[in-house]
Amino acid sequence: MLKIINGKEIAQKIYSELREEVKILEKEGRAPGLAVVLVGSDPASQTYVRSKERIAGELGFFSKVFREKEDISQQELQDLIKRLNQDREIDGILVQLPLPEHIDEKTIIEAIDPYKDVDGFHPLNTGRLFSGQRDSFRFEACTPLGIMELLEREGIEIEGKKAVVVGRSNIVGKPLAHLLLERNATVTICHSRTRDLAKETREADILIAAVGKAALITGDMVKDGVVAIDVGINRVDGKLTGDLDFDSVKEKAACITPVPGGVGPMTIAMLMKNTIKARKYHGV
Ligand code: NAD
Numbered sequence: 001m002l003k004i005i006n007g008k009e010i011a012q013k014i015y016s017e018l019r020e021e022v023k024i025l026e027k028e029g030r031a032p033g034l035a036v037v038l039v040g041s042d043p044a045s046q047t048y049v050r051s052k053e054r055i056a057g058e059l060g061f062f063s064k065v066f067r068e069k070e071d072i073s074q075q076e077l078q079d080l081i082k083r084l085n086q087d088r089e090i091d092g093i094l095v096q097l098p099l100p101e102h103i104d105e106k107t108i109i110e111a112i113d114p115y116k117d118v119d120g121f122h123p124l125n126t127g128r129l130f131s132g133q134r135d136s137f138r139f140e141a142c143t144p145l146g147i148m149e150l151l152e153r154e155g156i157e158i159e160g161k162k163a164v165v166v167g168r169s170n171i172v173g174k175p176l177a178h179l180l181l182e183r184n185a186t187v188t189i190c191h192s193r194t195r196d197l198a199k200e201t202r203e204a205d206i207l208i209a210a211v212g213k214a215a216l217i218t219g220d221m222v223k224d225g226v227v228a229i230d231v232g233i234n235r236v237d238g239k240l241t242g243d244l245d246f247d248s249v250k251e252k253a254a255c256i257t258p259v260p261g262g263v264g265p266m267t268i269a270m271l272m273k274n275t276i277k278a279r280k281y282h283g284v
Pocket of ligand 1: 143166167168169170171172173190191192193194197210211212213231232233234263264265267
């Protein structure tokens with residue numbers, strides 16, 4: 001029977017668990033501190049930052065949003081990050097991407113203290129993930145982490161399964177492939193130069209689409225009983241849709257995530273979870 005995975009509901013459950021953790025940390029002497037840096041006035045980034053600010057507040061975090069002008073210089077932005085790295089009330093630093101073109105994103109990410117890198121993009125964190133260091137302290141990127149949490153909470157077996165990840169970005173596809181590999185899935189990564197995408201996706205027990213092309217994956221490209229996870233966010237005729245052609249894929253899937261209301265809510269939940277992890281690392 002088809003199960004439509006409700007990411008919103010799962011995220012709410014996670015928030016109620018996190019609220020309890022925050023209470024304990026507060027009693028210990030300090031709530032988790034999150035700093036969000038927003039540069040410029042991109043409407044989508046503003047919306048994301050507002051949600052992060054609201055949820056951090058609801059959970060009882062100490063949170064600060066730095067709204068910086070579009071023409072901030074590379075040096076000014078680096079100086080702000082340096083101050084946040086040294087700020088003992090701040091456990092997690094998130095720089096909302098994308099940054100304006102005149103800013104070198106890579107240098108900014110590398111300027112963040114890796115132990116405050118709650119987005120999991122710093123090379124120390126990706127390096128520890130990509131080299132399979134499960135025993136080291138590391139932050140994992142929020143969207144891939146959210147997908148793993150969804151799979152786990154839905155009781156979906158991963159070990160030995162064929163997982164096909166469509167998309168190889170540094171923020172979704174690549175880290176997700178490594179997390180799946182760590183859980184002993186057999187992982188295939190597809191991308192824009194994959195010769196026969198349908199041939200690959202038809203093999204998937206677990207299929208994750210993270211491309212950004214509406215309805216790229218159709219029902220004839222999946223096998224019966226697939227677990228289909230849709231990361232894509234596309235706007236079609238004013239409506240949000242995913243990379244899966246929901247109606248045709250759901251005819252064959254055992255489980256499917258909708259867009260909106262699937263992976264999206266999990267991403268912010270994992271940011272909050274990572275900030276609590278950072279607070280525990282830093283202590284009071
Ligand atoms: P990206 O543009 O960095 O990467 C897209 C990937 O898709 C690339 O690796 C590319 O090789 C691959 N690709 C492009 N065309 C393809 C094709 N025809 N067949 C197979 N692969 C193809 O994008 P991203 O940042 O990884 O994001 C992907 C999508 O996920 C976007 O829609 C984005 O908005 C969404 N997203 C959602 C969340 C969330 O929280 N729900 C978080 C991050 C990204």
